[in-house]
Amino acid sequence: MTVPSTYTEQTLTSWLVDRVAEYLRRPPTEIDPAVPLAEYGLDSVAALSLCGDVEDAFEVLIEPTAAWDYPTIRSLAGHLLGRLEART
Amino acid sequence: MTADTRVRDLIRWFGDPADPANPVGRAALLAADEQGEPSAAGEWLLDEYGFGAEFVPVELGGRFTQLDDLVRVAREVFRRDVGLGLGYGITSFMASVNVWAAGTPQQRKQLAGLLLDGGKVSVGYHELAHGNDFLRNEFTADRTPGGYRLNGTKEVVNNADRAGAWVLFARTDPAPGARSHSVLLTGPEDCADGAVTFLPRYPTTGVRGCRLTGLDFRDCEIPAGALVGTEGQGAELALRSFQVTRSALPGMAVGTLDTCLRTVLGFALGRRLYRRRVLDLPHAASVLTGAFADLLLCDSLALAAARAVHLLPGQSSVTGAAVKYLVPKLLTRTANDLSVILGARFYVREGEHALFGKHLRDLPVLSLGHAGPTACLATLIPQLPRLARNPGPPAPDALFTPGGPLTPGIPYDHLTVTADGDALTGVLEESSAPNDPYVQTLLGQLSRELNVVRKALLALPPAERTPLAGPASFRLADRYVHFMAAAAALGVWRAAADDFLADPAWLATALHRTATRLSLRPAPPPAEHTARLHAELLRRHDENRSFDLYDLCLNG
Numbered sequence: 001m002t003v004p005s006t007y008t009e010q011t012l013t014s015w016l017v018d019r020v021a022e023y024l025r026r027p028p029t030e031i032d033p034a035v036p037l038a039e040y041g042l043d044s045v046a047a048l049s050l051c052g053d054v055e056d057a058f059e060v061l062i063e064p065t066a067a068w069d070y071p072t073i074r075s076l077a078g079h080l081l082g083r084l085e086a087r088t
Numbered sequence: 089m090t091a092d093t094r095v096r097d098l099i100r101w102f103g104d105p106a107d108p109a110n111p112v113g114r115a116a117l118l119a120a121d122e123q124g125e126p127s128a129a130g131e132w133l134l135d136e137y138g139f140g141a142e143f144v145p146v147e148l149g150g151r152f153t154q155l156d157d158l159v160r161v162a163r164e165v166f167r168r169d170v171g172l173g174l175g176y177g178i179t180s181f182m183a184s185v186n187v188w189a190a191g192t193p194q195q196r197k198q199l200a201g202l203l204l205d206g207g208k209v210s211v212g213y214h215e216l217a218h219g220n221d222f223l224r225n226e227f228t229a230d231r232t233p234g235g236y237r238l239n240g241t242k243e244v245v246n247n248a249d250r251a252g253a254w255v256l257f258a259r260t261d262p263a264p265g266a267r268s269h270s271v272l273l274t275g276p277e278d279c280a281d282g283a284v285t286f287l288p289r290y291p292t293t294g295v296r297g298c299r300l301t302g303l304d305f306r307d308c309e310i311p312a313g314a315l316v317g318t319e320g321q322g323a324e325l326a327l328r329s330f331q332v333t334r335s336a337l338p339g340m341a342v343g344t345l346d347t348c349l350r351t352v353l354g355f356a357l358g359r360r361l362y363r364r365r366v367l368d369l370p371h372a373a374s375v376l377t378g379a380f381a382d383l384l385l386c387d388s389l390a391l392a393a394a395r396a397v398h399l400l401p402g403q404s405s406v407t408g409a410a411v412k413y414l415v416p417k418l419l420t421r422t423a424n425d426l427s428v429i430l431g432a433r434f435y436v437r438e439g440e441h442a443l444f445g446k447h448l449r450d451l452p453v454l455s456l457g458h459a460g461p462t463a464c465l466a467t468l469i470p471q472l473p474r475l476a477r478n479p480g481p482p483a484p485d486a487l488f489t490p491g492g493p494l495t496p497g498i499p500y501d502h503l504t505v506t507a508d509g510d511a512l513t514g515v516l517e518e519s520s521a522p523n524d525p526y527v528q529t530l531l532g533q534l535s536r537e538l539n540v541v542r543k544a545l546l547a548l549p550p551a552e553r554t555p556l557a558g559p560a561s562f563r564l565a566d567r568y569v570h571f572m573a574a575a576a577a578l579g580v581w582r583a584a585a586d587d588f589l590a591d592p593a594w595l596a597t598a599l600h601r602t603a604t605r606l607s608l609r610p611a612p613p614p615a616e617h618t619a620r621l622h623a624e625l626l627r628r629h630d631e632n633r634s635f636d637l638y639d640l641c642l643n644g
Contacts, residue, residue: 019550022549022550022551023550023551023553023554024551025551036263036264036265037265038263038264038265038266039264042554043554043555043556044265044266044323045466045467045470045554045555046470046550046553046554046555047266048470048505048506049470049471049506049550049553049554050550051506052470052471052474052506053550056474056477064504064505064506065266065324065505068265068266068267068323068324069267071263071265071267
């Protein structure tokens with residue numbers, strides 16, 4: 001999965017939707033960024049793994065529990081954007 | 089008081105296991121187990137010894153400084169009776185780490201006082217309906233003006249009916265997810281009459297002396313001061329605390345396998361079949377030396393995991409899950425292998441070999457309790473692809489030094505929910521045994537296979553990295569843990585100053601057994617290695633010394 005070249009809440013949301021869809025084995029079109037990941041059945045441990053993926057893909061440090069504290073894709077994308085902007 | 093002194097004290101206090109008049113000897117402990125009661129004399133002994141102080145950090149008046157020392161001390165209890173070890177105190181230890189990790193000074197002081205006075209603490213995480221999927225728990229703590237109102241049931245809780253305090257995991261928010269649970273420290277004194285009832289005891293196949301009961305709360309009001317850490321921190325706190333207990337518990341049970349091996353070896357020395365001692369039958373001899381090598385392998389991984397909590401706390405989520413997965417499983421399997429030598433005797437519930445049968449019944453509880461093997465692998469699977477890509481630097485020798493000094497106290501703040509590396513498997517890749525062609529060849533085989541497993545882990549799609557992963561992911565994680573165990577044995581050998589541990593004889597057999605479990609079809613170890621291992625096994629038996637890494641005199 002390629003990382004978006006420009007970071008906006010939109011591009012990050014779209015990347016996360018694709019990634020979460022892979023975890024859940026569902027088409028990305030079925031993933032609503034405003035719905036908590038736990039409601040899709042994304043287990044708390046998988047949520048930790050998702051944060052690891054984000055770290056590796058974007059080469060940015062985020063808390064492994066970020067997806068616990070930012071429980072929707074939209075809020076997680078906002079948090080990630082903040083971390084990426086703080087980096088530059 | 090050093091760990092050596094404490095261990096020797098306990099050995100002296102427990103006395104001769106074979107003495108029929110010893111109230112904590114073999115016969116007495118078996119009799120208590122037959123009656124399904126905790127051994128009164130055993131509990132009295134541990135009360136007098138002040139076993140509860142072993143769990144309390146030194147700064148709070150206890151004796152706890154480092155985890156590998158606690159493992160050694162508790163091993164003396166597990167050597168004699170798993171039920172006594174678990175029932176008397178290990179669940180208190182499991183409960184208390186949550187409070188040492190995140191409790192207020194007041195909570196820490198209160199709990200330390202209770203344990204130093206010989207009191208017990210129960211730990212209530214699981215509900216039977218949800219197993220290790222404990223975020224689905226239905227036990228609730230609702231906010232009230234004065235604190236919390238508890239409703240629900242905690243099942244299969246050790247000592248629930250006689251503990252002075254309970255550490256409970258409760259839902260404090262109806263929302264799904266990992267921020268909806270909290271840890272509470274409360275106890276019978278907080279609860280109004282009738283608000284909490286004890287469930288009847290659960291009869292069990294093994295550890296029959298453990299008082300496994302449960303707690304049923306109905307609108308039980310408890311004060312706000314019961315909260316440990318912050319609201320919603322429960323899952324994270326549990327994941328961090330469990331790393332400590334998972335890293336320690338399996339090593340304690342190495343003492344149980346020691347007794348099994350001692351019992352069977354004694355039998356094999358004394359009994360004659362086909363005009364020779366059972367010991368001289370090639371099959372029996374190979375089972376016995378194999379069991380000795382497995383015991384040392386298990387102790388190596390247990391040592392590395394316990395010391396990792398201090399030296400590599402950022403990796404304890406992986407080392408803790410690995411040791412909790414593999415060591416109870418290997419101990420149980422090895423005890424089963426040994427049972428073949430005893431033949432029908434191990435099935436008899438009285439006489440000098442009955443303790444073996446009891447240990448065989450008790451050992452599986454160490455796999456089942458706290459975190460089952462599947463739950464341990466489920467902790468590892470999501471992390472392994474990252475570790476395969478970037479394992480980080482290999483572990484230092486200090487990780488593998490039995491009794492080596494450490495900075496006292498557990499660095500709870502450095503325990504993380506996901507691992508930042510895997511220093512263990514790196515040891516397998518960087519070490520060599522230039523003076524031992526057999527070990528050198530095995531290391532090459534293991535390293536190559538480790539790379540195969542790493543490649544397969546890197547190829548796992550995201551859906552295969554969740555608890556819903558298919559059997560292939562679980563198989564990879566199982567293989568990975570075997571490499572960690574082999575690496576720990578290699579590390580112990582590499583760091584050893586002791587003549588026997590620095591000799592490749594035991595390592596050759598331990599690695600051979602690992603490679604065989606990985607279906608790598610290794611060549612058998614050279615005869616001189618097997619002979620050396622066999623001689624050491626007999627020496628330790630004759631001199632009544634422990635079969636673990638410590639080669640400890642067991643005469644009381």
